[in-house]
Amino acid sequence: MDGIALGTPPRFRVASSCFSSSRFRRRLLSLDPAPGVPMDRPRRPCALRCTTAEEASETEKEYDPPTSGGQKIANSVEIKEWQNGNVVDNAASRQGIKIRRRPLTGPPKHYVGPFEFRLENEGNTPRNILEKIIWDKDMELKERRPLTTLKKALEDAPPVRDFVGALKASVKNTGMPALIAEVKKASPSRGVLRENFDPVKIASAYEKFGATCISVLTDEKYFQGSFENLEAIRRAGVKCPLLCKEFIIDAWQIYYARSKGADAILLIAAVLPDLDIKYLTKICRLLGLATLVEVHNEREMDRVLSIEGIQLIGINNRDLETFQVDISNTKRLLEGERGELIRQREIIVVGESGLFTPEDISYVQDAGVKAVLVGESLIKQDDPGRAISGLFGKDISK
Numbered sequence: 001m002d003g004i005a006l007g008t009p010p011r012f013r014v015a016s017s018c019f020s021s022s023r024f025r026r027r028l029l030s031l032d033p034a035p036g037v038p039m040d041r042p043r044r045p046c047a048l049r050c051t052t053a054e055e056a057s058e059t060e061k062e063y064d065p066p067t068s069g070g071q072k073i074a075n076s077v078e079i080k081e082w083q084n085g086n087v088v089d090n091a092a093s094r095q096g097i098k099i100r101r102r103p104l105t106g107p108p109k110h111y112v113g114p115f116e117f118r119l120e121n122e123g124n125t126p127r128n129i130l131e132k133i134i135w136d137k138d139m140e141l142k143e144r145r146p147l148t149t150l151k152k153a154l155e156d157a158p159p160v161r162d163f164v165g166a167l168k169a170s171v172k173n174t175g176m177p178a179l180i181a182e183v184k185k186a187s188p189s190r191g192v193l194r195e196n197f198d199p200v201k202i203a204s205a206y207e208k209f210g211a212t213c214i215s216v217l218t219d220e221k222y223f224q225g226s227f228e229n230l231e232a233i234r235r236a237g238v239k240c241p242l243l244c245k246e247f248i249i250d251a252w253q254i255y256y257a258r259s260k261g262a263d264a265i266l267l268i269a270a271v272l273p274d275l276d277i278k279y280l281t282k283i284c285r286l287l288g289l290a291t292l293v294e295v296h297n298e299r300e301m302d303r304v305l306s307i308e309g310i311q312l313i314g315i316n317n318r319d320l321e322t323f324q325v326d327i328s329n330t331k332r333l334l335e336g337e338r339g340e341l342i343r344q345r346e347i348i349v350v351g352e353s354g355l356f357t358p359e360d361i362s363y364v365q366d367a368g369v370k371a372v373l374v375g376e377s378l379i380k381q382d383d384p385g386r387a388i389s390g391l392f393g394k395d396i397s398k
């Protein structure tokens with residue numbers, strides 16, 4: 001691990017002007033959850049990283065340990081680390097997370113005569129694409145609108161639909177894995193997947209031809225997606241519950257996704273330490289949203305299984321750091337005790353990425369998944385809706 005990036009407490013880095021005061025923090029803390037959702041005040045959003053040491057200690061005074069459904073979600077040592085911004089520095093590396101948060105400053109400046117330049121080194125240059133996406137996301141969030149402007153949008157947001165319930169009902173009715181079909185224009189590994197891209201038309205076609213839920217990429221820079229696409233699909237009256245496919249590193253993004261009509265949120269275990277997953281899951285619960293927690297390897301799976309109350313786990317067959325795809329990953333992670341625990345707890349597992357044929361679907365179904373998340377193999381076809389029958393080997397629209 002690299003000393004420079006890890007040595008800079010992320011809580012002190014992510015703060016933007018709109019998040020920089022404790023007054024602002026209190027404004028966020030007083031936001032009401034969605035109608036019908038029990039009011040439970042978020043206390044210490046991971047997003048609201050302190051900007052100064054005074055703020056950190058002030059926060060301590062007003063802070064109670066985060067709880068989840070009456071359960072404490074952290075012990076006192078974890079809370080201290082979290083408050084002090086040491087989560088990414090210490091806890092994350094202990095948890096095997098290789099993705100570092102963006103260092104506060106760029107490369108150090110050097111001067112030669114009238115010239116100024118910065119030296120790139122391992123500590124201040126992203127080491128892989130996932131790390132680059134996360135660092136860029138961090139910059140992007142600095143330009144976010146203040147949360148207060150979201151309050152009205154949240155009140156006006158369309159009601160949340162039951163994402164997990166829809167998946168369960170579909171499995172029960174069809175005996176097949178439920179389909180979460182993805183509205184995805186491009187990806188860093190595959191480039192542009194579809195030139196002629198009409199998100200509403202594609203989502204409507206997915207719904208018509210049997211998708212249970214729809215995933216909408218909202219990252220602009222790497223996936224050419226947008227929150228406008230999410231909103232447009234919701235506004236167009238598509239009934240399938242919608243997953244907001246975003247690189248979430250901040251509670252603000254969850255509120256924003258809800259304001260645009262999301263019903264579920266993705267959290268990526270390769271990026272988020274346990275306590276952030278717990279905290280962000282809690283925010284989702286407050287807003288009535290489902291959380292799909294994505295894992296890629298055994299270690300991430302074990303971390304997520306150690307978190308109470310997780311209902312939905314996605315196994316990504318694509319390694320987001322290397323882009324390698326291997327669908328046997330799903331099988332491997334569901335073998336033995338892990339699979340047993342998942343069955344006992346009735347956790348819904350979603351097989352994600354790299355699924356192209358009816359054989360692929362049967363393979364992950366036999367491994368134990370109850371839903372599949374599919375983008376490329378549908379979106380690349382002339383008619384992405386009709387392509388669903390090809391993927392499943394039969395018409396699943398009835």
Ligand SMILES: O=P(O)(O)OC[C@@H](O)[C@@H](O)c1c[nH]c2ccccc12
Pocket residue numbers: 182184245246294316352353354355373374375376377
């Ligand atoms: O297009 P594919 O190979 O069918 O994959 C879909 C989906 O699993 C993939 O887009 C995805 C899974 N997890 C992610 C996290 C971020 C961005 C994208 C993803």
